Amino acid sequence: MSSAMDKALMAMSLEEEDAPFEMPDLPQFSSCEKNELSLIGRLLNPKCQSMSSLVFNMPRKWQKIGRVRGVALSSERFQFIFSSEHDLVEVLEKGFQTYNEWGLAMERWSEHPSVESLQFVSLWVQIKNIPLNYYTKQAITLLGELVGQVLEVVFDPDKPQNKDYVRVKVKFDVSKPLRKSKIINLPKGLTSTIFYFYEKVQKRCYNCQRMTHVQEECPLVLKKIQDQVIERKMGRKVEKPKPTLILKEGDPLFGVLKEEQVGIHPLLGRPRIAQDVLDGMRQYLRLATTEDLALRIERVKSSVAEAEKDPITQKTVLRMEPPPLISKDFNKGKGLVFGYEGSEVSSLNGSKSEGTEKLMNAAIQAGRSSCNEAVPVKGFKELALVDYSQDSSSSLVSPTAYAVGFYEAGSSGTKQRKGKGRKRPYVSKRKPIPLKDQKGKGVVIKKQGNEKGNMDKRKGGNEEYVGQKVAKHNNPEVVPNEGPSKI
Incomplete structure (x- = not known):
């Protein structure tokens, strides 16, 4: 019995090395060709969004039933494979989308996705209550940077603006809160409050303003409750961990730049200086000789200090972010907008059809000339x-x-004259005209009473004639070559 137990234990041993499985690198094992026309995404709040329901209902929401197929990759990630490039681009151009009133992060499929894949979404933000003297592209861009990386600014200083806000398109990190307002300090000791409104965003946490959970499951609320329990048990407060230092001893930039210059920006939530720029500075100082080291250190300090004076230069040079695009289409990204403000669209369509008008002008003139050839009275x-x-x-x-x-x-010019209608009584007021039978002996009438639909022949001479009969005027007949008749 003991020998059998030992053999069973030896068979169940976990000491054997579990070698990983090698997937064959063959085309029949890969689906990259099919995935080229697909997008991938993830649910921002999986506890309030059903994956199976999303896979079946999103094609109907996009109005592309039969042209797109959904695949559930996990409890949070999904994939939609399209049959045409046009449908895929049309869905991506819709911008930020929601399901069950919670957001979705979607992007086009890539064979080698980046680390930041499905971490950012594009949002259109309305900035309200901008100070009077700060309606400039640079000021609007700087206010939009407080929310996320500004990609596009809709602003035209040469045209009238009938809205109380300015729209900007930002690249937003879904792990960050949606800022509702921000107090800014103006010169001469003045202050102002800027308000933000996010288009197409429906639900969020009421406590931390994030799109990834509800208020009951907010980590800040749960942590606050946990800290209160620990304080009651231990009788002391829990100290917050100190942030890790970026510039350490042995770093060429240690002592050259301050930790506040390379740390995380408290308002933007992004590094003040990009990692590639810091690596370039380190390489620049490592290659310096003993005589040139002091000069290069001074150049690094002066260049960083000069770039920090202008927020736009700090965005494009230090953080290596692309400059925002300036658009004049105030309804860009809103979808179908109904109104009479599409003068630019009509002028654009007119310019496109300018070439076709020349081609059709000859045919139109030929048709008009043929209509005008009628003999005038x-x-x-x-x-x-x-x-x-x-x-x-x-x-x-x-x-x-x-x-x-x-x-x-008319009061506003000329208008087309309307013809006079026929003065004819309503159907209910018209007198019924009796019908004659096929043999012409009498008039067919209806019986009075409860019987409906039974028709009898009227006997001539016994009953009075019901209704009026209009006498028909007969023109006198003329016999050819015999003169008028004697009638």
């Missing part, structure tokens, strides 16, 4: 104030032209 031209021998479209375009029989004067 003598004396008709003198009755009108408009020359009808010219193009008929000119009278229709002019708001002040007047023609007899076609237009009448």
